Every structure is written in C-alpha cells, then in structure tokens.
Amino acid sequence: MKAIRGAFLDFLHDPFYRDEQDAIRYLPDGLLVIDGDKIADFGRYDQLADKYADIAMDHYANRLIMPGFVDTHVHYPQTEMIAAYGEQLLEWLEKYTFPTELKFQDKTYARSVADRFLNMLLMNGTTTAQVFTTTFPQSVDAFFEACSERNICMIAGLTGIDREGLAPAEYRDTADSFYTNSKDLIERWHMKGRNKYAITPRFALGSTREQLDRCGQLKGEYPTAWVNTHMSENHKEIAQVAEAFPEASDYLNVYERAGIVGPKFTAGHAIHLSDDAFQRMSASKCSISFCPSSNLYLGSGLFMIHKAKSLETPVLVGLGTDMGAGDCFSILRVLNDAYKVAALQSQKLSVFKGLYLATLGGAKSLMLEDEIGSLDPGKYADLVVLDLSPTPALAFRAQNNPFGKDQTSEEHQCARMEHDAFGTMMLGDERSVEATYVSGQLLHRKTGTPVH
Ligand SMILES: [Zn+2]
Structure with a gap:
C-alpha cells in the first residue's frame, strides 16, 4: 500500500445538470490510499492520517490531483503527421493520412509509434483513450502489447475501410477480412487485463454496406465490445454519404441500419446534426466525442x-x-478550444463543466465509470497531478488570484482553486502535468523522460 497527499478534485455528479458546487468534490488537504492497482481509501488527511501512518506517502504540495484525463477519440498511427498543412477532411485523408498509415504494415514500426504515442498521452495526463488503428491487424497487436506493458486502460480496434476510391488499394481491407481479423483480435485482446476492444468502421463513407453489416454481426456476437467511428464531420463527406447510402434517412441512420447504435457506440464529431438525430442519439444512449481542436483545425464546424x-x-x-487532425495530445488544450467553440455559439463552458467532460464525463460516455473517472475507492488509481502555475503567465495570474491566501474557509479555498484551474483549462498543456499515475504506478513525471 502507498498513499498520496495533496489537494484533490473530482466529480460526484454532472455539473451540466446540477448546481456546480454540489457536483464537485474538493479536498484541499486529502489522502488517497492505493492498494495494488486500485484506490483503497480516500478522504480528508486529518481524518485518515492516523489510520495510514505507517505506509509510504508521496506529498504533492501546491498541486491539484485529479482522476486521469479521458480522450475518447484519437488516432495513434497519426502521431508523426500531427499538424499537416492546408486540407479539409477528404483531401487530408488522401494526401497525408493513408500514406502515413501504410507504414503500419510493419509491426516493429507500429510498436515504436505505439510506445511514443502512449508516452505522449501520459505526458499530457491522459490515462484512458479510445483509439483508432489501421486496416492492418499487426498495428492492433502492436498497440495492445504496448498497453499491456503499462497496465493502462485503452479501447482500440482494427479500423476498417473497404470502399473503392476512398483509400489506396493496398490500404483497403474487405468486409470478410475485416470480420475475420476483428473476430480474432477480439478473442485475443478484449477484456484481457485492462485492454478493451472497439469494433471500428472508420467512417460510413469508407465502408460498404456489407462491411457495416459485418460490424453489426460482430456486435451481436460480442455485445460487451465497444463500437467507435466518425460521423457528420464535414459537409462534403455528409453529401457523399447520402449518395452512397440512398436508403438511409441521414448519416446516423446508416449506422442504425447496421445495428450498431446504442450504449458503447461513440460517434466522433457529430457536428452537423438535426434535432431529430440528437433525439435519436439521446434515446439510444450512445455517445458523442467532442473534438473541437480537430474541428477547428480541419475547418469542419x-x-x-x-x-x-x-x-x-x-x-x-x-x-x-x-x-x-487535432493539433495536440493535450486534453487541456482541447478544453481551450471547447471553450471557444461554445463561445462562438454564445454559450459558456465553465471550468467544472470542462474538467467533468475530461474525467467522469468521458468515463461515462465510454461506460467505464465503474472503473475510472473519479477517486472513489474500488476504481483504478489512474491520476494526474497538475501544477496550476507552471508558466510565467499562469504564475503571474495565480499571484493575482482575487481569492487571496489569507482567508482559509473551505468556500474561499474552493473559489481560489476554481480561478487557478480555469487558468489551467485555458492556458495549460503538458507543462501543467507534474505526474501521471496508471494502475497505481507513477508512469510519468515532468522533470524527465517518461518513467516507463
Ligand atoms: Zn478521427
């Protein structure tokens, strides 16, 4: 057993639907006890200190400790092509993405990128992600092998694309090979350790009706598997989907007809949606991955x-x-863009709403809230330790926090933290991440290279 002492913040409820102060749990001086890979106890330091006086303790003074961040949509094979210039979705795929992803036929290369990618996530405080791979099964094996070594909770799956004209012939799979390879990968990786499998048609336009039907068949055979894809990202893409699937009433309906929409189904983007599509998604209890950095970068909406x-x-x-397509690995930077996307629509995204989406909200959207997303005992000890003033700008801003250190009431301390945390939401990046724990193990600390 070991313990971590410091200021802790997590969420008990969704602040979009509750008074924000009731939704958060903030302990200015807390103690979190880890037994093996899980949280064994959590509470105020003064109430737990005597009980755990004999175990080793890491003390993070002047830091904010939260559940690790959750990235619900990211492509590990694109690590090397981040910040590709000048194109929107379909041209960007053709010009940059497929040539890069073809390299992942080589498993050794795939493994080297998987290691680099996971270390980048840890450097940014992300401890769980839902991850796209390529059409090559060896790229999935390489990824899950890298995850298994770290005992980290990742969702990933073979990423199918079989429609002629959408990708080079050497990149495409077929409906049958996708089914056979997916089945084999599910059998070998799904729910093994902390690995989780997502049936992953890349996007409707990339798949034939037959391949999408195979996805529905796989979901029927493996109901505990996740389903991960893209939806309604770009106007040109949406128009081409309507042409390719004339029988479907809209983009969402393409997936509905394949029988894959429901709990554990995530649609990446979902930018251009009708009220009716929102209503159907709500009723089906599926989820959306909000990717504002990508949506701004590719000019999607x-x-x-x-x-x-x-x-x-x-x-x-x-x-x-x-x-x-997003130009960062950092969920904090995504929150900066999320705030601005909301502002452009005359909406406000508060720091607690933002950090909820980054932690418990993300976990719930993936139906992983029993395992991750908050600091409740029984969950995995996946943690991020944040430095709220790591840069000159944030330090100066924090020095001028209107809630000074002279007052020590809990309300005052919380207001002080809220002010500094909002600064971090808007100005933070990997410099804000002091340390990252996965399954109770320290896998990243800021001062050096990844611990792993
Ligand atoms: Zn994507």
Whole structure:
C-alpha cells in the first residue's frame, strides 16, 4: 500500500445538470490510499492520517490531483503527421493520412509509434483513450502489447475501410477480412487485463454496406465490445454519404441500419446534426466525442455542445483530441478550444463543466465509470497531478488570484482553486502535468523522460 497527499478534485455528479458546487468534490488537504492497482481509501488527511501512518506517502504540495484525463477519440498511427498543412477532411485523408498509415504494415514500426504515442498521452495526463488503428491487424497487436506493458486502460480496434476510391488499394481491407481479423483480435485482446476492444468502421463513407453489416454481426456476437467511428464531420463527406447510402434517412441512420447504435457506440464529431438525430442519439444512449481542436483545425464546424447537454435531448459526451487532425495530445488544450467553440455559439463552458467532460464525463460516455473517472475507492488509481502555475503567465495570474491566501474557509479555498484551474483549462498543456499515475504506478513525471 502507498498513499498520496495533496489537494484533490473530482466529480460526484454532472455539473451540466446540477448546481456546480454540489457536483464537485474538493479536498484541499486529502489522502488517497492505493492498494495494488486500485484506490483503497480516500478522504480528508486529518481524518485518515492516523489510520495510514505507517505506509509510504508521496506529498504533492501546491498541486491539484485529479482522476486521469479521458480522450475518447484519437488516432495513434497519426502521431508523426500531427499538424499537416492546408486540407479539409477528404483531401487530408488522401494526401497525408493513408500514406502515413501504410507504414503500419510493419509491426516493429507500429510498436515504436505505439510506445511514443502512449508516452505522449501520459505526458499530457491522459490515462484512458479510445483509439483508432489501421486496416492492418499487426498495428492492433502492436498497440495492445504496448498497453499491456503499462497496465493502462485503452479501447482500440482494427479500423476498417473497404470502399473503392476512398483509400489506396493496398490500404483497403474487405468486409470478410475485416470480420475475420476483428473476430480474432477480439478473442485475443478484449477484456484481457485492462485492454478493451472497439469494433471500428472508420467512417460510413469508407465502408460498404456489407462491411457495416459485418460490424453489426460482430456486435451481436460480442455485445460487451465497444463500437467507435466518425460521423457528420464535414459537409462534403455528409453529401457523399447520402449518395452512397440512398436508403438511409441521414448519416446516423446508416449506422442504425447496421445495428450498431446504442450504449458503447461513440460517434466522433457529430457536428452537423438535426434535432431529430440528437433525439435519436439521446434515446439510444450512445455517445458523442467532442473534438473541437480537430474541428477547428480541419475547418469542419462547431459542435453544438448545448444541444447534446440539454435537458430535452441529453447525449453522453466525452472529449477527443482526434490527434492528428487535432493539433495536440493535450486534453487541456482541447478544453481551450471547447471553450471557444461554445463561445462562438454564445454559450459558456465553465471550468467544472470542462474538467467533468475530461474525467467522469468521458468515463461515462465510454461506460467505464465503474472503473475510472473519479477517486472513489474500488476504481483504478489512474491520476494526474497538475501544477496550476507552471508558466510565467499562469504564475503571474495565480499571484493575482482575487481569492487571496489569507482567508482559509473551505468556500474561499474552493473559489481560489476554481480561478487557478480555469487558468489551467485555458492556458495549460503538458507543462501543467507534474505526474501521471496508471494502475497505481507513477508512469510519468515532468522533470524527465517518461518513467516507463
Ligand atoms: Zn478521427
């Protein structure tokens, strides 16, 4: 057993639907006890100190400790092509993405990128992600092998694309090879250790009807598997989907007809949605990955977070970097863009709403809230330790926090933390991440190279 002492913040409820102060749990001086890979106890330091006086303790003074961040949509094979210049979705795929992803036929290369990618996530405080791979099964093996070594909770799956004209012939799979390879990968990796499998048609336009039907068949055979894809990202893409699937009433309906929409189904982007589509997503309890950095970078559009988090059509929402279409690995930087996407639609994204999406909200959107997302005993000890003033700008801002250190009431301390945490939401990046724990193990600390 070991313990971590410091200031802790996590969420007990969704602040989009509750008074924010009731939704958060903030302990200015707390103690979190880890037994093996899980949280064994958590509470105020003064109440637990005597009970755990004999165990080793890491003390993080002047830091904020939270559950590790959750990235619900990211592409590990695109690590090397982040910040590709000048194209929107379909041209960007053709010009940059497929040539890069072809390299992942080589398993050794795939493994080297998987290691680099996971270390980048840890450097940014992300401890769980839902991850796209390529059409090559060896790229999935390489990824899960890298995850298994770290005992880290990742969702990933073979990423199918079989429609002629959408990708080079040497990149495409077929409906049958996708089914056979997916089945084999599910058998070998799904729920083995902390690995989780997502049936992953890349996007409707990339798949034939036959391949999407195979996805539905796989979901029927493996109901505990996740389903991960893209949806309604770009106007040109949406028009081509309508042409390719004339029988479907809209983009969402393409997936509905394949029988894959429901709990554990995540649609990346979902920018251009009708009220009816929001209503159907809400009723089916599927989820959306909100990827504002990517949506701005590729000029795709503004996701309507206020509709997804409305009382009328509530949809589960998590955040995604969508790296490499997104230009960062950092969920904090994604929150900066999320704030601005909301502002462009005359909406406000508070720091607690933002950090909820980054932690418990993301976990719930993936139906992983029993395992991760908060600091409740029994969950995995996946943690991020944040430095709220790591840069000159943030340090100066914190020095001028209107809630000075002279007052020590809990309300005052919380208001002080809220002010500094919002600074971090807007100005933070990997410099804000002091340390990252996965399954109770320290896998990253800021001062050096990754611990792993
Ligand atoms: Zn994506």
